[in-house]
Amino acid sequence: MAHYRLMSIFPPYLHQVAIGLLLSDGSIERPTRTGGARLSVILGINSLPYLLHLYNLFEPYINSGFSITEVYNKKTGKYYDTARFKTGMMPIFVYYHDMFYHYDENAQRYIKRLPENIDSLMTPARLPTVAW
């Protein structure tokens, strides 16, 4: 498992899934501008089988289990169950963070953006992750 964590980029399939996720519900947290980063995935409870599939794919990078959390939606005034997992904080996620985030000096935080080279990133394998 350790060699996975030392890679600078994911193996081909994981690379595609990671990009698809970052085009959709996935996010990468990077608390400081010089430290490591981690992947965070949160889906509705109805998508639990898919979340478990993603959890299994990224399992070599995960230090803890997945969790189910109830969240309040201000718009609907209702509570919903969500399923989520986070990877450990690792350098490999900085590569993907740099691809999808820019630092907004005014907001003093990272903001997600579409990669400039989205044309070359789009493949059939990514569309399902993007859309669903």
Place this chain on the structure above:
Amino acid sequence: MGDGNLKGGEGIIRIYTNSFTRLEVEKLAFAITSKLDIKTSAVHDRNGQYILTINKFQLNAVRKLIESYMHPSMLYKLGMCGGTFGFNYKNILDQI
């Protein structure tokens, strides 16, 4: 983004890209259209937010293109149920 669905009964695929800017959604629509040959449009949703739509005449092409990559639990979102179609973990074992 994510959370795509089929518009009830009309066969229109909607992909919710609300967190991206109009320009970004337009670029993404162009990338899907040009790279995957699936005609995709950026459409205003609400409050200055944009989503992607793929018209019903492209539905079968989308299904054919991505069915082997979709996790079986998500196939219902394309109106495909009752089988695992082309997805097979064996096909990705050497790439993960």
